[in-house]
Amino acid sequence: MSITRYKLTIQLQTASPLHSGGIDEFVDPTRSKEERKSVPRRFVRDGHERPIITGRSVKGAVWAACRRYVKNHSDAGLTLDDLDFLQGLAEDNRAGALTFHSIDLSKVAERERQPKKDQSTKDPLITRTGIAVDRYWGTAGDTALFQHEYVPTGKQLALAITAQVGTLGGEGDPSASTGNAPSESTHKEKDPEVAVERLFALIVALFAQERIAFGGRRSAGWGRVRLKETKSSASGQPATDEPWTLVKTSLASKNDLLAWLAPSDKQHSQLEPANIAASGLVRITITWDSPTGILVAETPSEDDDSEKQKQKQSETQKESDETVPAKPLRSGPGEKDPLVLPGSSVRGALRSRASRIARTVLAAKRPEKMKSWQDRDVHEQLADDPILVLDLFGSTKHRGALTVLDTVASSDGTGRKVTHNAGDRWTGGVAEGALYSEMVYDNAKWNDIVLELDADALPGSDDRRKAAWCLLGLVIAELCTGTLPLGSRGTRGMGQVSVSAVRVETGNSIIPGWNLAAKANDSESLARGILAELRKIDIAASPDADEGWEGWSSYLAKKTDKEISHA
Structure with a gap:
């Protein structure tokens, strides 16, 4: 041969x-917190x-x-x-x-950099910065800042x-x-x-x-x-x-x-691609808009001139009221690249709300078994999420079944600079050195939010998978009511969401398909429609649950005398 x-x-x-x-x-x-810096996770060289x-x-x-x-x-x-x-x-x-x-x-x-000193140089690979939010305090978690180089x-x-x-x-x-x-x-x-x-x-x-x-x-x-x-x-013609x-x-x-x-x-x-079956993923498409605007701020790059830029900005601010505004994150390094709402940001918001729903149910049934998260850092909070939350969103030990894609703006709209200051809590006047500004695109048009659920990757029986789907459905329903803001500055009224339609395309037999639209002048009609669809799902109680548990919530708890943790 x-x-x-x-x-x-x-x-x-x-x-x-x-x-x-x-x-x-x-x-x-x-090292002290003031001396710590975020180190980007780099590509292999x-x-x-x-x-x-x-x-x-x-x-x-x-x-x-x-x-x-x-x-x-x-x-x-x-x-x-x-x-x-x-x-x-x-x-x-x-x-x-x-x-x-x-x-x-x-x-x-x-990306090319502007010529400097008659030499053309290149910047490092572009990076994107992210944070993890403390579930108890609602602020950025300590030691939870990370950066990734990306293409x-x-x-x-x-x-x-x-x-x-x-x-x-x-x-x-x-x-x-x-x-x-x-x-x-x-x-x-x-x-x-x-x-x-x-x-x-x-x-x-x-x-x-x-x-x-x-x-x-x-x-x-x-x-x-x-x-x-x-x-x-x-062009739609056979490819040659x-x-x-x-x-x-x-x-x-x-x-x-x-x-x-x-x-x-x-x-x-000649090579003809194999004629294979569809993926079988459950695809959730959410048509939405934001009446207040979405802001996920871009983190300035820390190049050699960063300290000089900060010093120059500080000197400029002392001489006048002008500030350098925080810019929104874009899908690429260019100024004309479209605005983006990162999938990690949406996924974090969904996980936080799923965790709140699940822990509220557990606290109502077994308050003596619940652990307080007040003194726990964000990493411990994530590891201690209820079972169904871990099934959907994963942990450090295994990947979750839910994927959330980046949401890109179809049109940026017109940006405007909004200036803020902080008040001095003692004098009641304007705090010195606390003037800052942001570029806000509150009339941007956004593409659909897309979630993909790999139902086959959910662990356990079909009933446990249905229970995880019910929990996700409750989170989507809360998003539809407008009570779950996305992005940052949520406490200042930004990040509000108005959902007009939810579609579920399913390739899995245990997850039903949806095609729901909000009624005119009734923002909560879509949430009620989702709850009606969830009530149609027949779920047998978990055999591991204590007496008194039924339906989807029975898969949140296990028959144990230990404090409720994760599976």
């Missing part, structure tokens, strides 16, 4: 922000200090998606044994047939995957193997070339459905990639220039090897 080598090149583009971290740099917690997504990270994401699909479906023509054969097993002391190459980000992630939405990536199967001689003899895949005799059920080509077809199909995500922060909607759109596919190419070469001679090193169009092979 001869050696056959493949190279699959897929042109992708980011469908959301993307971050894939390297070795985290931790701030010394022994190669030997030339270029940011990359490592081949190992790409491999993990692709293999996880493929294994999950093959485990639940048989229409790809592959089995888990086939994947084990191609992936390679440590116990067999052999490498896999496929090699995943690193993705270079240096050309897509860096913005719409950037192009090139993924290369190579594969090699077969041996030069001594078929079945491990010493004669090429070092990638074992010979065909060790996998007689299927031709290894067929397995590789079917796997490539499955990988392309999974990318086409956006079912492979890279890097971290996936629960906040990050890391999504899709196939790059071609001119023919974008597909965003992938497959080169296949048999290395049976010296000329074959030379042809591999200098490939031509003659070596290109």
Whole structure:
């Protein structure tokens, strides 16, 4: 049997922000709070200090998606044994047939800086800052400030995957193997070339459905990639220039090897994506607007000139009443990039309200078992969330089933500078040095808020999954009433939400579909409609609950004498 080598090149583009971290740099917690600084979580760098997504990270994401699909479906023509054969097993002391190459980000992630001192330099990768909110006090949690380098939405990536199967001689003899895949005799059920080509077809199909995500922060909607759109596919006509190419070469001679090193169009092979089932995710689409405006402030970058800028701003403010306003966060580094409401911000608000609802029910039933969060930091609060909240939103030990995507403004509207000051609590006058301002876009138009629930990832029985859906439904109902603000400055009247429609597209049998719209001049009609839909769901009481518990709330508590914590 001869050696056959493949190279699959897929042109992708980011469908959301993307971050894939390297070795985290931790701030010394022994230093005083004034001396601590937020250290951005950076991309991995190669030997030339270029940011990359490592081949190992790409491999993990692709293999996880493929294994999950093959485990639940048989229409790809592959089995888990086939994947084990191609992936390679440590116990067999052999490498896999496929090699995943690193993705270079240096050309897509860096932004040009204005020439300085007659030299053109580049800024570090752009970063986004986030915080975790203390559930008890409602303020930013201590030690809960974080930054991530990221690649913005719409950037192009090139993924290369190579594969090699077969041996030069001594078929079945491990010493004669090429070092990638074992010979065909060790996998007689299927031709290894067929397995590789079917796997490539499955990988392309999974990318086409956006079912492979890279890097971290996936629960906040990050890391999504899709196939790059071609001119023919974008216009609705059959695509002739597909965003992938497959080169296949048999290395049976010296000329074959030379042809591999200098490939031509003659070596290109046809590759049709596998016809696979839909993802089965539950997609919740919320049509909304904000009558007061949304503000998630952008954090100024801490470059070499940051201290000089702060000093200059302070001197300017002393001389006049002018201030440098806080700017809203945008989806990219450009001033014309659209405003964005981060998925992490919306997800945090939803989790906080879900936690409040669940703990209110528990406190009413078992007040003596509830722990106070007054003296707990935000990390302990998250770990102590009730069971259904952890099912939906996850913990440090496992990922939750709910993903919230970034919400981008369809139109920024007109921004205006709003100036504030703080009053001196002793004199009643204006506090010195407490003048500040913000750029507010209170007439911006926003795209829909999109949530995705992987119901199959919810643990436990179908009734427990329905209970988690009921809890999420209650949170969405409160959002519809306008009592759950989004973004910052909620205590100053900003962040109000007016929901006009909620649609639930479901691919899961236990989650019903919805298509609800608010009635005119009745903002609470939509919430009542959601509650009516939730009451239709039949949920048997949890067998682990104490007497007196019924319906969805029975899955919040367990039969135990210990204080209620998490599963």
